[in-house]
Amino acid sequence: MSAYFHETKRWIEQGDTSSQKMHLLTVQQIMQARNRIKNYVRRTPLEFSPFLSQRCRDSKVYIKCENLQLTGSFKIRGAFNKVCLLKEKDANISKRGAVSASTGNHALACTEAMNQLGVPIRVFVPENISSAKHERLKVNNAILTLHGQDCIFAENAARKYSEENKIPFISPYNDTDVAAGQGTIGIEIFEDLPDVDNVLVPVGGGGLIGGIAAYLKGVNPKIKVYGCQPIQSKVMYESIKAGSIIFEESGDTLSDGTSGGIEENSVTFELCRNYVDHWLLVEEEHIAKAIYFMLSHHHMMIEGAAGVSLGAFMTNMDQFAGQKTVIIACGANISMEKLKKIIQMEEEKII
Missing domain, CATH: 3.40.50.1100 (Rossmann fold)
Structure with a gap:
């Protein structure tokens, strides 16, 4: 140890x-x-x-x-914990919204949290996201932006969007x-x-x-x-x-x-x-x-x-x-x- x-x-x-x-x-x-x-x-x-x-x-x-x-x-666990905390700390989060990045599963989780907790979340996903996840995101009314061929590039773009729009970034892991x-x-x-x-x-x-x-x-x-x-x-x-x-x-x-x-x-x-x-x-x-x-x-x-x-x-x-x-x-x-x-x-x- x-x-x-x-x-x-x-x-x-x-x-x-x-x-x-x-x-x-x-x-x-x-x-x-x-x-x-x-x-x-x-x-x-x-x-x-x-x-x-x-x-x-x-x-x-x-x-x-x-x-x-x-x-x-499993991603739904972390997404709900983060969005619940954002709601506890910011009474205006339901109006301001948030942004995230994902290869797919975190995007699905954030979309579910958005739908249940009423916080709009834009999710940046890599352009090579799997077809199964992309289709399910569209069905769940996800707010998507496709960017780059690797999740790290999607994350960087999402963080830039967060800074420019002064809204919270919900990391898939960090x-x-x-x-x-x-x-x-x-x-x-x-x-x-x-x-x-x-x-x-x-x-x-x-x-x-x-x-x-x-x-x-x-x-x-x-x-x-x-x-x-x-x-x-x-x-x-x-x-x-x-x-x-x-x-x-x-x-x-x-x-x-x-x-x-x-x-x-x-x-x-x-x-x-x-x-x-x-x-x-x-x-x-x-x-x-x-x-x-x-x-x-x-x-x-x-x-x-x-x-x-x-x-x-x-x-x-x-x-x-x-x-x-x-x-x-x-x-x-x-x-x-x-x-x-x-x-x-x-x-x-x-x-």
Whole structure:
């Protein structure tokens, strides 16, 4: 365990949670987020997987089904926490509105928050957004601006729009309020399985794993948190190795939800650097295999980002033998075109 964590724990125990000292996300903040959003989000099931448990000797393996979450993704948790806080702090936010940026799932979440809480939110999305997410956004009356081929460029454009129009920017990950909302998944995991040993989380910008890890490490430092990224887009992994946020161009990946760069000075870098125990990288073929596995064995659809954490487990099972492991299935928003290709490819292998 890092010295950073022990020092953070000491500050928490002493009641000093000043964000001026560090980008700190506390258990208390995440508990407050749960109370704030509980009427807007779904408590998703922690499903036992007999198939994975049997394959991984003497183990019990569970899937946290955020693919069954409203809007088909965990992102709704962070979006609702942030928009609720904006409404608490600014009586005119329903008139002024806000702006955000996303590869799709955060856009869906912000649109849902907009529709339910009455705060207009313009969302910048990359031009290569998946067809499934784009279609659903249009159906939900999203206010969209398409910009660039990478989420980092859409984020930069959205921040510029925020500054020019003097309205709040809702980051998909670079915000402790958003990460606190995502951290409510950690609360549910710990309540359902308090003796969990490992949690595998897909990583893009780091808001999901940052929130989950901050909560789990706060209640039990012995829980191991694994960050999982596709080899084709592993910016956070490379940044942690380098000791600072770097730019690395992303390749084509099934995991479009985790693809792209990380904003400079993102609060999630410190969360990942200090709370994530291990990193696992996943090949595209194993992401596809994981998606097919969920369809054939659990009869559930997952998107590429969820296939990253599941694929990471399936290709590294030996190190989880004899333990209780939770795999985060972060979303279900995958296009039918991609799904058909994966099914065809996997079934051809069987034949």
